Amino acid sequence: xxxxxxxxxxxxxxxxxxxxxxxxxxxxxxxxxxxxxxxxxxxxxxxxxxxxxxxxxxxxxxxxxxxxxxxxxxxxxxxxxxxxxxxxxxxxxxxxxxxxxxxxxxxxxxxxxxxxxxxxxxxxxxxxxxxxxxxxxxxxxxxxxxxxxxxxxxxxxxxxxxxxxxxxxxxxxxxxxxxxxxxxxxxxxxxxxxxxxxxxxxxxxxxxxxxxxxxxxxxxxxxxxxxxxxxxxxxxxxxxxxxxxxxxxxxxxxxxxxxxxxxxxxxxxxxxxxxxxxxxxxxxxx
Numbered sequence: 001x002x003x004x005x006x007x008x009x010x011x012x013x014x015x016x017x018x019x020x021x022x023x024x025x026x027x028x029x030x031x032x033x034x035x036x037x038x039x040x041x042x043x044x045x046x047x048x049x050x051x052x053x054x055x056x057x058x059x060x061x062x063x064x065x066x067x068x069x070x071x072x073x074x075x076x077x078x079x080x081x082x083x084x085x086x087x088x089x090x091x092x093x094x095x096x097x098x099x100x101x102x103x104x105x106x107x108x109x110x111x112x113x114x115x116x117x118x119x120x121x122x123x124x125x126x127x128x129x130x131x132x133x134x135x136x137x138x139x140x141x142x143x144x145x146x147x148x149x150x151x152x153x154x155x156x157x158x159x160x161x162x163x164x165x166x167x168x169x170x171x172x173x174x175x176x177x178x179x180x181x182x183x184x185x186x187x188x189x190x191x192x193x194x195x196x197x198x199x200x201x202x203x204x205x206x207x208x209x210x211x212x213x214x215x216x217x218x219x220x221x222x223x224x225x226x227x228x229x230x231x232x233x234x235x236x237x238x239x240x241x242x243x244x245x246x247x248x249x250x251x252x253x254x255x256x257x258x259x260x261x262x263x264x265x266x267x268x269x270x271x272x273x274x275x276x277x278x279x280x281x282x283x284x285x286x
Contacts, residue, residue: 002261003282004215006207010275012200012268014097015039018074019048021095026051031068035081036126038073038095039269040226042247069093075126076100078133099170100127103196107167108134115192116155116162118142120180121169125227128169144176148183156187164188170198171228171268173205173235200268201228208232208265212239215263219252220245221278222267229267236265248274249281257285 011019018038025032026048033056037045045055056070066089072082076096085092096104110117117139121128128141140155142148155162166184168177174197181193208218218236222229224245236243241263244253256262262282266275 001257001259001282001285003279004211004261004263005275005279006204006211006263006265008200008203008207009221009264009266010268010270010272012198014074014099014198014200015269018071018095018097019044021093022048022053022071023051025069025071025093026053028069032071033068033090034071034073035077035085036073036075037225038071039223040229041223041267041269041271041274043274044269044271066090071095073126074100076104076130077126078130080133081130096130097170097198099196099198100130103127103167103170103194104131104134106194106196107131107139108136110165110167110192111135111137111139114163115165116140116159118148118151118164118166118180118184119169120148120166120172120177122227125169127171127227131167142180145179145183148180149186152184152187160187162188163192164190165192165194167194168196169227170196171201171231172197173231174202198268201231204228204232204265204268205235208235208263209239211263211265212236212241215241215261216259217241217256217261218243218263218265219256219278219282220265220267221247221275222270223247226267226269229270232265232267236263246278249278252278252281252285256282 032053070090072094074097119141220233233245
């Protein structure tokens with residue numbers, strides 16, 4: 001078997017920044033929490049736990065959080081969540097990805113200008129939930145063109161003169177984002193579409209597509225909860241390739257050795273150590 005890595009894979013700037021901030025903070029001696037999983041990778045989360053960094057789920061902790069450090073995860077949170085933590089005495093450390101922060105600020109700005117905002121992404125994803133918290137007016141989350149079209153039609157029926165804007169989850173594919181925009185533009189020709197897709201996401205998706213012509217199958221290394229990793233899996237399958245999302249080398253399928261050439265791609269929250277371990281396991285499967 002030949003294993004070929006995608007040209008771009010692994011940690012993006014926002015993820016690396018968040019992890020570095022957490023690791024530095026863990027050496028200070030005080031109690032440190034992350035508000036929800038810092039990133040979507042179980043191996044990385046386990047390593048942070050071993051450093052004494054606990055996950056604070058749902059914004060609450062029975063023992064209280066006064067005088068503790070709470071790290072805002074890379075996906076960001078709403079302003080109300082931040083205010084609540086501050087009121088309860090937490091010291092906040094903001095590890096929100098700078099790209100996500102730009103989307104948050106733009107959403108707030110546009111809502112103040114009277115725009116009806118469409119958010120393209122997953123309804124329950126932390127990034128989308130956080131951005132919604134910055135919107136002071138009406139907004140609607142749409143995951144795909146079939147959801148976007150009736151949503152736009154409904155708004156056009158109620159307010160055909162509405163000013164509209166589209167903001168995308170940073171991990172959405174460009175093709176999906178374009179298609180959602182086209183669906184809304186059928187009803188609002190003046191739709192303002194913001195370029196919010198992370199360049200790191202785009203680079204990893206393009207690298208996978210470029211590699212698809214040279215491999216028989218794909219292994220996508222990363223966490224199952226990671227939206228950008230799941231998107232890579234979908235793109236690989238759309239390219240007509242057999243593909244697996246693998247969190248650890250133990251997850252590799254038994255029949256992987258039947259493929260002559262396997263492409264190795266990885267999400268933006270996948271550490272180099274895991275990519276290397278999966279590559280070694282693939283090579284030993286020959």
